[in-house]
Amino acid sequence: MNELDALVASASQAFSAAGTPVDLENAKAQFLGKSGRITELMKGMATLAVDEKKARGAVINTAKQAIEAALNARRQALADAELERQLRSESLDVTLPGRQRGEGGLHPVSLTLERIEGIFGSMGFSVAEGPEIETDWFNFTALNTPADHPARSMHDTFYVEGGAADAPLLLRTHTSPMQVRHAVQHVKRHRAAIDAGQAMPEIRVIAPGRTYRVDSDATHSPMFHQCEGLWIGENVSFKDLKVVFTDFCRTFFERDDLVLRFRPSFFPFTEPSAEIDIQFASGPLAGRWLEVAGSGQVHPNVVRNMGLDPERYLGFAFGMGPDRLTMLRYGVSDLRLFFDGDMRFLRQFQ
Template identity: 80%
Template sequence: MNDLEELVGRAEADFAAAVTPADLENAKARFLGKAGQVTELLKGLAKLTPEEKKTRGAEINQTKQKIEALLTARRQALADAELEVQLKAEALDVTLPGRQRGTGGLHPVSRTMERIEAIFGSMGFDVADGPEIEEDWFNFTALNTPADHPARSMHDTFYVDTKAPDGSGHLLRTHTSPMQVRYAVQHVKKHAAKIAAGEAMPEIRVIAPGRTYRVDSDATHSPMFHQCEGLWIGENVSFKDLRVVFADFFRTFFETDELDIRFRPSFFPFTEPSAEVDIAFGSGPLKGRWLEVAGSGQVHPNVVRNFGLDPERYIGFAFGMGPDRLTMLRYGVNDLRLFFDGDLRFLSQFK
């Protein structure tokens, strides 16, 4: 038995010296492999008598089992050691705050657009939406814009295709006023029977918020920006109504009654007379400063005719404002480009 006990001792020592699984497999081969020491002892049984073979065979099998048990134990020890190293390398500091999925929020300009729609909706205005690639007729001609107007120039307008001799063509709309025309034309068609019978047509009261495009880019202008155009047409709509609408809108939008409004004479092809609209706050950092916020005017008779209405009977006003500028004033933003940079440090403030 001494030789077998020594064999077990050598196997235990060799297994203990193995520091990697590969080293352990090499050690296993020296004892349990096809040419291993235990295998050679089993081959030597053939030279013994039957009685010796029975006794010696049992002893060798016990030795083999002991060596296999030592091998299994060392394998487990190496696996545990490897796991311990991995756990230390991938340890988590449970004192750190957990990682949470961030929640999104509305863009500040989107907030303004929704606010504009809600306020005008409370005053009975519909909201119209339409194509951003617009026909030249709706964008310019129907709005009484002459053929030589600078806005038609390639320096100010993104044209999608070349304008045909008849004046047709497509472009990225330079304002949302074309939706005033589209909405009014559909409204007139809808009530054509009443108009033909001389009955009063229901008033046209609509706003058209959306994206617009012009060749312009600096701290206060962007090639793509937002506009909200408005239109109110009826038999007895006057400039007085325009002032009341603006006063109600701006005081509600900025949540203050300390706000003055003034109209300055101006010129727009689609309104006559025309006026720029300025506001001044009675308190806050902008106190006492007049700020231009919109353009407006009585709808030009030619535009009313293009709606399909008689300008001698129907009258009203139109206006246009920039939601981007209103957003800058409401939140104290001094650079328009911040709205389009996508910087989460900026946008997260408006959640």
């Protein structure tokens, strides 16, 4: 075995003994580095004749290529060994069930709102939406509740910056402002026909949404939901209110034995006015009267604020609390549970 064959064998043995990439690079430096054995052999050719340099250079290059081949083979072997180790340590059992993303669900109050919209939609009512930051005029004055009206004390609320001194802004205390907002836009669209004495298409709309008042206990929340309803036409009466709301309640609770009571009351935007109570014939609430809504014939002043003649157009309005309806439907005793964010409670409705 000549000198170069021995060098190749020595390099192969050193590379095979390297157990890590770092050890392998150190072994490489001994043979192929700037001060390595191959480099020293190349430097030694400086004193040789030209013909001898060609012959000597050829055999040294052959040895260098053999050493590089051995080096690359060991690098690949170490990489394969590392991959095998990772595969063993990070093995995946493909027979296990996959990790699925949990399915979400609607909030119980959202379920109730969808149910309300669906039932009234089947009766021909459309859904109106409006701003939660409302003007004093739409929230109070247009609904026959001027600044000096005692009923305003029942609507202690949150005022916000940005309004004028004579037109303050507030978080709406009910969704009733949408009655006037929707009616005003409806009348504008049909003003020419109304002025010509033609019949105006009826206004039949519900307005669900969030409302705000300074109130908080087991049955009240500073933020709560309301759903207002409005039906205005030339031949709409209190009888229609009773039929519509009775049908709604019996459909919502899926109880044909549900009894409704319209109890005289007062609201500044309706005259006459009535609280609506319901009574279940069976179940844990059997025999008890439960208040679920306020209602009445739309007050003539409100009809005027809509841009209509109260001598020709009349109708009814009602307002109910979807939060309370949700509590009754699912047997929840504390309103605050809906807004605490406790997933244990909310998952029951998914």
